[in-house]
Structures are given as C-alpha cells and as structure tokens.
Amino acid sequence: MTRQMLQGCRAISEMVTLCRPQVVSAYPITPQTVIVEELAQIVADGRLKAEFVNVEGEHSAASTVLGASAAGVRVFTATSSQGLLLMAEVVFNIAGMRLPVVMVNANRSVSAPLNIWNDQQDSMAVRDSGWVQLYAENNQEACDLILQAYKIAEDHRVMLPVMVCVDGFVLPHAYEMVDLPDQEDVDAFLPPFAPMYRLDPANPLTLGAYAEPDKYMETRYMLQETLRATLPIIEEVARDFSKSFGRPAHGAFEAYRLGDASTVVVAMGSMAGTIKEVVDELREKGQKVGLLRLIAFRPLPAAALYDALKNARDIVVLEKAVSLGNSGPLATELRALFQGRPASPGIDGFVIGLGGRDVTMEDIRGAVSKAQEGAVDAEFVHLREDLELEGVNA
Amino acid sequence: MKLTLGNVSRPGESPVNETGSWRTSNKPRFLQQNCIACDMCALHCPEGCIYGEEENTYINDERYCKGCGICAWICPKDDIEMIPEVAEDD
Numbered sequence: 001m002t003r004q005m006l007q008g009c010r011a012i013s014e015m016v017t018l019c020r021p022q023v024v025s026a027y028p029i030t031p032q033t034v035i036v037e038e039l040a041q042i043v044a045d046g047r048l049k050a051e052f053v054n055v056e057g058e059h060s061a062a063s064t065v066l067g068a069s070a071a072g073v074r075v076f077t078a079t080s081s082q083g084l085l086l087m088a089e090v091v092f093n094i095a096g097m098r099l100p101v102v103m104v105n106a107n108r109s110v111s112a113p114l115n116i117w118n119d120q121q122d123s124m125a126v127r128d129s130g131w132v133q134l135y136a137e138n139n140q141e142a143c144d145l146i147l148q149a150y151k152i153a154e155d156h157r158v159m160l161p162v163m164v165c166v167d168g169f170v171l172p173h174a175y176e177m178v179d180l181p182d183q184e185d186v187d188a189f190l191p192p193f194a195p196m197y198r199l200d201p202a203n204p205l206t207l208g209a210y211a212e213p214d215k216y217m218e219t220r221y222m223l224q225e226t227l228r229a230t231l232p233i234i235e236e237v238a239r240d241f242s243k244s245f246g247r248p249a250h251g252a253f254e255a256y257r258l259g260d261a262s263t264v265v266v267a268m269g270s271m272a273g274t275i276k277e278v279v280d281e282l283r284e285k286g287q288k289v290g291l292l293r294l295i296a297f298r299p300l301p302a303a304a305l306y307d308a309l310k311n312a313r314d315i316v317v318l319e320k321a322v323s324l325g326n327s328g329p330l331a332t333e334l335r336a337l338f339q340g341r342p343a344s345p346g347i348d349g350f351v352i353g354l355g356g357r358d359v360t361m362e363d364i365r366g367a368v369s370k371a372q373e374g375a376v377d378a379e380f381v382h383l384r385e386d387l388e389l390e391g392v393n394a
Numbered sequence: 395m396k397l398t399l400g401n402v403s404r405p406g407e408s409p410v411n412e413t414g415s416w417r418t419s420n421k422p423r424f425l426q427q428n429c430i431a432c433d434m435c436a437l438h439c440p441e442g443c444i445y446g447e448e449e450n451t452y453i454n455d456e457r458y459c460k461g462c463g464i465c466a467w468i469c470p471k472d473d474i475e476m477i478p479e480v481a482e483d484d
Contacts, residue, residue, distance in 0.1 A: 096400065096401075097400040097401075098399040098400035099400070159399050159400075196399060197398070197399070197400065197402045204404070204405050205402050205403060205404045205405075206402065206403045206404075207400050207401070207402055208400055208401055209401045209402070209403040210401075210411075211401055212411055212413065214411075215397060215401075215411075218397050219397060219401055222397065222399070
C-alpha cells in the first residue's frame with residue numbers, strides 16, 4: 001500500500017491502471033475529463049498495456065467498450081452528465097448483453113440550463129438500465145469501489161456492468177490522501193477476466209440477438225433476478241476486499257451511528273461527510289440521529305434497508321436528484337419499502353445541492369428539524385428567496 | 395431450449411424462432427399441378443421458407459410463412475393460390 005496525496009482524477013486513473021483494462025475509450029466531458037486524460041497519458045507512457053481509443057462522442061465511447069468487452073477483454077470508460085445521456089442507448093445494450101463493463105460517472109447536473117457542477121440527476125436518469133450503481137463518499141472509496149466493481153461485474157453469477165458514481169468536482173478535483181494497493185495484491189484479488197461468451201471469428205456468434213415477444217420478457221426477468229441475486233455478492237466482495245486490503249468496505253450501505261437513532265438521514269455520495277459532522281453535533285446535544293449512507297442504489301438492498309430503518313421515527317432523505325413531476329427517486333423508493341409493513345416511519349424527502357449548490361451543515365440541520373416537525377415531500381432546500389420565479393405561483 | 399446470458403446465438407440458430415404466428419389472414423396453397431420447378435417462389439420468398447427440388451414438389455413452411463402472397467403473385471404457372479387462414483377449419 002502506498003499512501004499518497006492525490007487529486008481524485010489521478011487516484012481513480014491509477015486505480016483503473018492497477019485493474020489492467022485492455023481497452024479504454026472515452027470522450028472528454030467536465031468533470032470527468034482529467035480521469036481519462038490521465039489514463040491516456042498512462043497508456044502513452046507504456047505503464048498500462050491497453051488500447052486507448054479516441055472517439056468523436058460518448059455514444060461511440062460506450063459502443064467501443066461494448067464491442068471490446070464482447071470480444072472478451074476487460075474495459076473501462078468514464079463520463080458525466082450529457083455524456084451519460086448520449087450514451088444511454090448503449091448503456092441499456094451493455095446491460096442487456098450482459099457485458100461486465102465498468103464505468104466511472106463523475107456525477108454532474110443535466111442541461112438545460114447548462115451547468116457543469118455536481119448533482120446526481122444524470123445517473124438517476126439511467127437507473128433502470130440494468131447496471132449496478134455504486135455511489136462513493138470519498139476518493140478512497142471511489143478507488144476501492146472500482147476494484148470491487150470489476151470483481152462484481154465479472155463474477156459469472158453476475159455478468160453485469162457496474163457504474164461507480166463519484167460526485168463531480170467534489171471528488172475528482174479534490175486532493176485527498178489515498179491508499180493505492182500494490183499491483184500484486186490487486187492481481188491476487190482480481191484475476192484476469194474470463195468471459196463466458198466472446199466474439200471470435202473462428203467461432204462466430206451473435207450477442208444480444210433479437211428476441212420476440214415469446215422470449216423478451218424472460219430476458220428481462222433474467223436481468224431482474226440476477227440483479228437481486230447480486231446483493232449478497234456485493235457483500236461477499238466487500239468482505240473479501242476488507243480481508244485482502246485491511247480497510248473497511250461497506251457493501252450496499254454504511255450505517256453511521258444508527259443503533260438507537262430515532263431520526264435517520266438517508267443520503268448517497270459525498271455529502272455524507274458533511275452529514276456525519278451534523279450527526280455528531282446533534283448526538284452531542286443528546287439527539288438520537290444517525291445516517292444511513294446508501295452505496296448500492298441498484299440493486300436496491302430493500303430487505304436490509306427495511307431492517308436498518310424499521311426502528312426509526314423520522315427518515316430524512318436528502319438527495320441530489322428529483323424525478324420531475326413527482327418526488328425524489330430515493331424518497332419514493334424508501335416509502336415503497338414500508339408500504340404494508342409493520343414499521344411505518346415518517347419519510348421526508350428533500351432535494352438538495354442541485355447544479356453544484358453547496359450542501360451546508362446549516363442546510364442539513366434545517367432539513368432534520370423540519371422533518372421532525374411534520375411531513376415534507378420533494379422540498380427544495382435553500383431556495384433563494386430574492387429571485388422572482390416566472391410561472392411559479394407564489 | 396435455454397436462454398443464454400445476453401441472448402447469445404450461433405450461426406443457423408434463428409429457425410428456433412417460429413415466426414409464423416404473425417401471418418396475415420391469408421396463406422399460400424401450393425397446388426403442385428402445373429409446377430415447372432422454376433424456383434421463382436423460393437427465390438422471392440422474403441422468409442426463405444419455401445423448399446422444393448423437382449416439379450410439383452414445392453411447399454412452404456408454415457412455421458415461418460407470413461402470408462405475404464409474393465409466391466402466388468410471381469408464379470408463372472398460377473400454381474399457387476392464396477386461401478383464407480381459416481379455410482382448413484371450415
């Protein structure tokens with residue numbers, strides 16, 4: 001292990017290099033760009049024996065890694081925001097073709113209006129694509145999840161793509177101390193990719209073949225069942241990771257001071273660091289507050305979430321996304337967990353930090369106390385009051 | 395049959411998909427009376443599901459036939475006619 005002060009982009013690219021992908025293809029988009037610039041340099045320097053395929057857009061980047069994965073090699077790509085949306089068609093195909101692609105999405109808002117800063121609306125837009133989605137809190141975890149992502153994706157019980165989501169700028173552009181494992185330990189943890197089927201001119205086959213109404217439903221059922229069966233594999237890989245690298249890996253979610261908590265904040269990604277500060281502060285004042293930091297949004301660890309949250313009185317969902325026209329996607333899904341079940345906590349939904357608006361300790365304190373007072377749904381936190389919003393009824 | 399991960403299929407496997415259920419309300423009847431084995435019906439069939447070797451041996455495979463009627467239209471001997479799907483039940 002080497003502890004180094006690295007920029008997130010650099011740490012991620014070094015971790016990807018340790019995983020030895022043989023094809024990397026990506027198109028630059030802020031705030032992902034530096035990740036793939038670093039990788040291009042690493043390939044040019046000969047430190048990674050890989051093809052780095054320059055393409056004219058994200059649809060082609062995703063198609064390139066789809067093809068390379070189908071040909072039987074380990075692949076990597078990264079994107080953000082509009083890039084992920086442009087990839088969307090291929091993103092669904094990669095999952096349907098059961099290709100263990102690993103992608104880092106540097107979470108960024110979506111247009112319009114153009115905004116290059118962080119929220120999680122981009123990855124939420126492809127939540128139903130069949131990918132495993134893991135959200136990192138910090139750069140150490142981003143690196144650790146990339147290594148675990150390959151192990152999960154390439155497991156023959158899984159054979160599904162994994163998206164490692166890192167909050168744009170907040171992680172990729174921040175400098176943190178990061179422990180990067182040694183190559184030999186990575187190699188021991190992550191054996192070479194062994195494809196179940198691969199494109200080979202000597203043994204021709206078609207991947208993702210046409211399925212008529214008499215078979216399509218079964219193929220979607222296979223995806224659904226496999227994603228659900230991936231939950232224990234995520235935990236198994238996390239345990240293996242901890243054993244191999246001596247560092248905790250949380251699996252599908254992290255429980256922070258949750259034991260006797262009557263108010264539980266649920267959130268994903270980098271804002272968990274700030275939320276933990278607030279939890280500690282409120283605990284010192286005698287409030288029984290905890291944090292459940294969800295890492296695996298897909299597959300959703302529904303049964304474990306129910307067990308972890310069933311003793312709470314108030315659940316405060318803070319999310320950097322909104323399903324426009326309804327509530328926040330995470331709040332909606334948590335409410336569904338408790339439908340018809342004995343436990344019935346209040347579940348309050350807050351939309352926070354869109355388009356790079358800072359998530360402050362004051363915002364979090366405010367949301368917690370508001371949730372303790374009464375029901376809240378899709379409340380936008382810290383909206384400016386000095387702006388007149390045309391078309392919105394005051 | 396087994397559905398593989400990612401719907402992998404090998405060359406020549408597509409006939410496992412029996413697509414004849416899409417057929418229009420008509421289907422061809424091969425009279426096999428004046429056939430000269432010109433092969434025009436088989437060559438023009440968009441499904442490639444007409445087979446025959448010699449005169450008066452050509453026949454379609456109803457597991458794939460869509461009832462488009464091209465075979466009946468192209469036949470120079472008018473030896474194929476289109477009949478309603480339900481005719482055999484009558």
